[in-house]
Amino acid sequence: DSGVTQTPKHLITATGQRVTLRCSPRSGDLSVYWYQQSLDQGLQFLIQYYNGEERAKGNILERFSAQQFPDLHSELNLSSLELGDSALYFCASSVGGTGTYEQYFGPGTRLTVT
């Protein structure tokens, strides 16, 4: 158990809908990262927050947004969902804000868009 928690574990929704994924980092970690994992694209970095502020942005669609709250938990919002958004979404956390710190992953949220 990495200490990173994610809810929900599974999510099934229809195209056009909006969902929110939640992540709680390990105790003491200030950085949260969001990744998307699909069969054909592997693990793709979406966005990073450090102590409440956006720190780095990857291949995140405009339909997706995220935030990190004062208690350091983070939410990833996915809107106007398309079939292609079906994937595993992972949250990771680390102590520091740079990519040199070890990242610990949560168990993921499996999103299915029908």
Place this chain on the structure above:
Amino acid sequence: QKEVEQDPGPLSVPEGAIVSLNCTYSNSAFQYFMWYRQYSRKGPELLMYTYSSGNKEDGRFTAQVDKSSKYISLFIRDSQPSDSATYLCATNSGGYQKVTFGTGTKLQVIP
């Protein structure tokens, strides 16, 4: 061309074999190298973390980095059925740069 290339496998070996997993990368600025293990339907778990070139050993696992050829390796000695998983290499250049992952190699260790 992807920044990190990894043979997807699957790689099937008998129990007790030495396993060699490899990645190549294209960005010479990469300095930090990681190996993650991912069991089916689980999150990636950090196995090894190395900086720059050289070897690092942890139990049955050895990570090797050759920056001159941009080649990353993970060796597993005395492989066990419990090692059956997908292994992801990852790297970044430090600072605020993102970590780039390979697509993973699926390993199956046959009892």
